[in-house]
Amino acid sequence: MARASTLHRRPAPMGAGRLLARVALGSTGLAAILLLLVYPLVSFLLLAVFPGLFGQSGQGFSLAAFAQALDGYALQSVLNSLAIGLSSGALAVGLGLYVSWLTQRTTLSVRRLVDGAVWLLLLTPSYLLAIGWLVLTQHGGLLNQAGLHWGWLEAAFSGPIGVALVLAVKHIPFAYLAIAPSWNTIGGELEEAAQVHGIRGGQATLLLAKLLLPAIAAAFAVVFAEALSDFGVAATLGASSNVPLLTYSIYRALYANPLNFPLAAASSWILLALAGIAVWAQARVNRRAAAYAVLSGRGRLARRVVLGGYGKAVAWFSLGLLGLVALAIPALATVFMSFTKVLGDGLNWANLGLDNYQTVLRQGDLLGPLTYSGMLAGLAATTALVLALVLASVLSSGSRLARGLDVVLLGTLALPGLVLAAGYIFAYNQPFLPLYGTSLLLGMAYAAGAMPSSSRILLGPLTQLHHSLGEAARVHGVSGLGVLRRITLPLLAQPLLYAWLLAASGIVFELPASELLYPPGQPPLAVALLKSVHNFDFGLSTALEVVAVAIVVGTVWLIRAVVTRLLPPNWQRRLNEQHSH
Amino acid sequence: MSSIHIEAAFKCFGSVKALDRVSLTAQPGEFVVLLGPSGSGKTTLLRAVAGLERLDGGAIWRGEELVEAPALGLHLPPEVRRLGMVFQEYALWPHLTVLENVALPLRERRLGSWRELAQEALEGVGLEALTQRLPHQLSGGQQQRVALARAIASHPQVLLFDEPLSNLDAQLREELRLLIARLTHQHSITALYITHDQSEAFFLADKLGVMREGQLLQFDRPEVVYHRPAHPFVARFTGAQGGLEAYQEGLRLHLNTMVVQQQAARTGRMRVYFRPESLRLHHQPHPQALLAVVSHCAYQGQHYQSWLMLEDATLVQAPSPQRLQAGERVWLEPHPDHLFVFAEGDE
Amino acid sequence: MKSLTLLALTALTALSSALAAPTLVVYSAQGYDQDVVDAFQKATGIETKLVDLSTGPLVAKVEAEKQNPQWGLVWFDGAEAMRSLADQGLLLKGWTPQVNWNAMGKALLPTDKSYIPVSATFAGVLVVNTKVVPADKAPRSWRDLLKPEYKGLVGMNNPSISGPTYPLVAGVLQAQGGEAGGKKYFEQLKANGLHVFDTNGVTLKALYSGAIGIAIVQSSAGIGAVLKKEPVQLAYPEPVSLLPGSIGINAKASPEVVAAAKKFVEFVLSPEGQKVMLSGDTGGDSNYYPLLEGLKPSAAVTPLIGIKYQSVDPTVWGSREGEINTWFTNTIVR
Structure with a gap:
């Protein structure tokens, strides 16, 4: 038969080549995860039960570290972390839901405003928020000096409530970014169906919440993990209000004499276990909820609610209040502090001036570290983003590999940067992997640190891309690379740009890996900033922070403006925008 | 091409x-x-x-x-x-x-x-x-x-x-x-x-x-x-109805009271399908027809479409030139050449 | 996208190889270290690279590197952590430079010569906010702090969190006649409304804002506050404890690096090196007491006359640090 002979004549170069490429891509991603995250983390975590590893003074197998990590006081920090993680998670998700509903489902024109605020908040280090509120509310703080003695506010901020509140506010962006795209996937008809069938008020909200449950679960898991891993708030508000948190226990065990690496490792395990709860809960929710509609090539219009006068008033008031709590108050307090000459002299005009900023300008030796960090941040953020894109596409596949990956990534999110950085020393200060002390390793650590959250951020936009968009392109002769260039990249350009900016600006200020891994003689910005402030000169340090944040926000804005100008217009349309108006 | x-x-x-x-x-x-x-x-x-x-x-x-x-x-x-x-x-x-x-x-x-x-x-x-x-x-x-x-x-x-x-x-x-x-x-x-x-x-x-x-x-x-x-x-998915039980002996197909001559000889239990347009409606008892009770009748422009319940509770559709009353008894005569007969168990 | 990664990795590799092979690597937590390193390099021509961190991460780094140490010498305040490194065999023993030590210097030299003290401050002095506690009513002794007039006004750091605070606690315990008497003293202090904050920064913020009136902190932090013209003054209760700044040399380093490290120590203790140390960080660490005969501290430092100080023996108190810190956290903080 003619056909049978063709069967033998044609071998399969194309098929094999493509398969090879796919396997290569997959294994590159896997290798990156193993080298950047798993190997160093496991190295460190093993110390919990094998305290004698890496030349440390311990022997054999022991569970003593876990006993220590769960004794009275340390147990308190576990419980505190759990309670604060849960409450700030719930609060952030609730607020994220409300704000995303306002931007996605009402005619209120706040989209740009909220998006701007969300990114600003993402760029702001958590300790700045905490310090802002501390400066304002502590006993003898700005409020007191202004003659306002609001005991309840002081009490709230010198206890767990303040810690949970600041952590929740700081992490609203994560909840918002995780939930916002989902509003488009549950078409307005569903809401209308509820209305038509007389389901109103609380019941309707409940119905909607059930439809949004996968997004809510994802948002909660991320916020919970991020809140658990937060160190900035733990070290400032938490520390000054005697609310010991797990991250701070880890910090203590790692940095305070007598050092106790096994204890830090055991506490890290506990932190991982707590994050595991969130992962498990999310997986359960996802298993129950069918993965329903995503953005397809079918341009369906989402219906928007026209808010009445009362609804508008509530919306504006709550957004204003959020803006005040999340950005305006901490920013003002910090800026105010940076203008204060002598802190002990308190609130008066004579005590305000530019002295601290003049000192900042004299810190000429910060230019080198700034350039170095900027360059490393650019490279590491690019690497992180490429890997994050690969990871996000694996995650969005929903395979078993994806679930495993999700656990690893969320676990990494939950561990403070300190643990990863310390793990890098153990893992890479080895004769067979002598990378410790090189810029390469520091860059790897930066990329590893940025990767989990970047992939989380890209996951939303990526899952919105209906697979038929790519299939349509390939069937019509567009190659795999062409699909990436013509379809995927243009549709993901905006989220990619933002994720890159976020990763890069986070890296510029990253402290723990910078401290533990920087090459001798080549300090990164965070280390240099820390050094240029002696003896708790708060005025100077806040001035430095204000300048640094201003530089970074300015750079981010500049890059964004330039890139937006360079991008072809159809790359700038956002997925969500095609569903609005 | x-x-x-x-x-x-x-x-x-x-x-x-x-x-x-x-x-x-x-x-x-x-x-x-x-x-x-x-x-x-x-x-x-x-x-x-x-x-x-x-x-x-x-x-x-x-x-x-x-x-x-x-x-x-x-x-x-x-x-x-x-x-x-x-x-x-x-x-x-x-x-x-x-x-x-x-x-x-x-x-x-x-x-x-x-x-x-x-x-x-x-x-x-x-x-x-x-x-x-x-x-x-x-x-x-x-x-x-x-x-x-x-x-x-x-x-x-x-x-x-x-x-x-x-x-x-x-x-x-x-x-x-x-x-x-x-x-x-x-x-x-x-x-x-x-x-x-x-x-x-x-x-x-x-x-x-x-x-x-x-x-x-x-x-x-x-x-x-x-x-x-x-x-x-295939018959069902392309719109045929029925699925009535029947028995064939040689060339003779026994369907209810009807006996229909078949072209191929076989013996055994059968299932019979037919298309709505192959049915003829009688208002009087007819030897080569099946008794049915009208359950619903709808106007379709050129004709009426009726849903009819056969004795074994099978619901079938048939066109009729005039409106039928629900509960009315009618006799359906399938066109013998347009019966689809499958041996039971062919599914 | 993939080629971009490759590019990034190549660039990083190139960068790292360009930075490879420093001759002497200095791990230091001192404010003037960069100036000293620069001056040393200029004076000797030995290539020297600095890793500057605060004491906590610095010691953590040293301990984590134990298997394969990357440093030539390590330099920070506090004898207990240095003692612990020496006891783990990480520090070169039996060598001190030939210099003319003063009495304070001699008191701080360890008997096994496993590290070299090069400066001293006081672990705990009283920094008084004169707006809260008028200068003439400031406390003068440790016992004074138990008086009702200071009830709720005294603050300090938690030693299990703030690194430099343990020497202060140990010093107070030693001055109160040992662990039992000292613990009782802290319990009384607690009964008088002692505030315990996690770190120096928080304690000082509370002091400046007037939340407390008296902070027990390291002397250099107090002098820094005075220089910053904060409304504070210092008091030196009897006895204050010495907090040495010391240098340890890597026991596993190559002979070349050990030789370079010894040269570095000699330079630090030379008149030239001391000049750099005294001027490198005038707002902070430069305000120390020199350990060499004939050298005076900077003008901002309170002259030693009339101050009674003690040396806290790290061989006695170093090993008790974990236990005492736990006790402090469980008994005094809660």
Whole structure:
């Protein structure tokens, strides 16, 4: 038969080549995860039960570290972390839901405003928020000096409530970014169906919440993990209000004499276990909820609610209040502090001036570290983003590999940067992997640190891309690379740009890996900033922070403006925008 | 012009056989429709032809070119199979204008005349005035016209349709299926079209295949499928009704009180199907008819359509020239040549 | 995208190889270290690279590197952590430079010569906010802090969190006649409304804002506050404890690196090196007491006359650090 002979004549170069490429891509991603995250983390975590590893003074197998990590006081920090993680998670998700509903489902024109605020908040280090509120509310703080003695506010901020509140506010962006795209996937008809069938008020909200449950679960898991891993708030508000948190226990065990690496490792395990709860809960929710509609090539219009006068008033008031709590108050307090000459002299005009900023300008030796960090941040953020894109596409596949990956990534999110950085020393200060002390390793650590959250951020936009968009392109002769260039990249350009900016600006200020891994003689910005402030000169340090944040926000804005100008217009349309108006 | 030949296509998803050794040929210029319920494997087959799904066994040729043969490790990626495809969800690229959507595949193939080709395709579907719109600014019907224009713009020899009309309302469906039939014949395109709508299938098909649970039960001209269904499922899925119990002895088929002469001799329990239009209605008892009670009657324009309950509680439809009253007794006489008789257990 | 990664990795590799092979690597937590390193490099021509961190991460780094130490010498305040490194065999023993030590210097020299003290401050002095506690009513002794007039006004750091605070606690325990008497003293202090904050920064912020009136902190932090013209003054209760700044040399380093490290120590203790140390960080660490005969501290530092100080023996108190810190956290903080 003619056909049978063709069967033998044609071998399969194309098929094999493509398969090879796919396997290569997959294994590159896997290798990156193993080298950047798993190997160093496991190295460190093993110390919990094998305290004698890496030349440390311990022997054999022991569970003593876990006993220590769960004794009275340390147990308190576990419980505190759990309670604060849960409450700030719930609060952030609730607020994220409300704000995303306002931007996605009402005619209120706040989209740009909220998006701007969300990114600003993402760029702001958590300790700045905490310090802002501390400066304002502590006993003898700005409020007191202004003659306002609001005991309840002081009490709230010198206890767990303040810690949970600041952590929740700081992490609203994560909840918002995780939930916002989902509003488009549950078409307005569903809401209308509820209305038509007389389901109103609380019941309707409940119905909607059930439809949004996968997004809510994802948002909660991320916020919970991020809140658990937060160190900035733990070290400032938490520390000054005697609310010991797990991250701070880890910090203590790692940095305070007598050092106790096994204890830090055991506490890290506990932190991982707590994050595991969130992962498990999310997986359960996802298993129950069918993965329903995503953005397809079918341009369906989402219906928007026209808010009445009362609804508008509530919306504006709550957004204003959020803006005040999340950005305006901490920013003002910090800026105010940076203008204060002598802190002990308190609130008066004579005590305000530019002295601290003049000192900042004299810190000429910060230019080198700034350039170095900027360059490393650019490279590491690019690497992180490429890997994050690969990871996000694996995650969005929903395979078993994806679930495993999700656990690893969320676990990494939950561990403070300190643990990863310390793990890098153990893992890479080895004769067979002598990378410790090189810029390469520091860059790897930066990329590893940025990767989990970047992939989380890209996951939303990526899952919105209906697979038929790519299939349509390939069937019509567009190659795999062409699909990436013509379809995927243009549709993901905006989220990619933002994720890159976020990763890069986070890296510029990253402290723990910078401290533990920087090459001798080549300090990164965070280390240099820390050094240029002696003896708790708060005025100077806040001035430095204000300048640094201003530089970074300015750079981010500049890059964004330039890139937006360079991008072809159809790359700038956002997925969500095609569903609005 | 190019043919599509599928030989023993086999595909499993876990323990489910999505395709169970399906073979068929679409001759050059032929419009082939695959009809089946969801889960019948028709989508998998179409996607395998497109290269979006890999077969586990079998082979696919496009003309004389082998494009899929898992036994040889051969799988040509979709982009080199030179096809056009129209998706159920339209799959228009949301960031590109109508013109860009149609032009992108042409430009990717480095066709210098891409602008003319795209323009021509858009004129063909009547959208020349909307070239600068974005997909979300169009209605569903318009979007699917853009998708159609995109698929035919490069004059492919083979066009695939994945239930393209199922998201549209009745009137648009009729409009578009005519457009599809006209365009494919005009360009002598070999088409593979899947649907679960029998009227669409009969309207479009030069050859019609009916699928169930991964198997192709019948593949023939639509007239043959209509008049001589090869399988009780084919009869039912193409609109036949009944499924009445009967007994055949030699050439004599005993159906209730009726005795019908058959052309092929066999003996055993049978199931009998018939089409609504092959029934004649009597208001008096009739020896070659089945007793039925009217349960509902509806006006259909040219005639009335009645739902009738047979003695064994089977519900059947039959046309009638006048309105029947619910509860009224009537006698149904099936045309003896238009009975579909299957041995019990053929399912 | 992939080529971009490759590019990034190549660039990083190139960068790292350009930075490879420093001759002497100095791990230091001192404010003036960069100036000293620069001056040393200029004076000797020995290539020297600095890693500057605060004491906590610095010691953590040293301990984590134990298997394969990357440093030539390590330099920070506090004898207990240095003692612990020496006891783990990480520090070169039996060598001190030939210099003319003063009495304070001699008191701080360890008997096994496993590290070299090069400066001293006081672990705990009283920094008084004169707006809260008028200068003439400031406390003068440790016992004074138990008086009702200071009830709720005294603050200090938690030693299990703030690194430099343990020497202060140990010093108070030693001055109160040992662990039992000292613990009782802290319990009384707690009964008088002692505030315990996690770190120096928080304690000082509370002091400046007037939340407390008296902070027990390291002397250099107090002098820094005075220089910053904060409304504070210092008091030196009897006895204050010495907090040495010392240098340890890597026991596993190559002979070349050990030789360079010894040269570095000699440079630090030379008149030239001391000049750099005294001027390198005038707002902070430069305000120390020199350990060499004939050298005076900077003008901002309170002259030693009239201050009674003690040396806290790290061989006694170093090993008790974990236990005492736990006790402090469980008994005094809660």
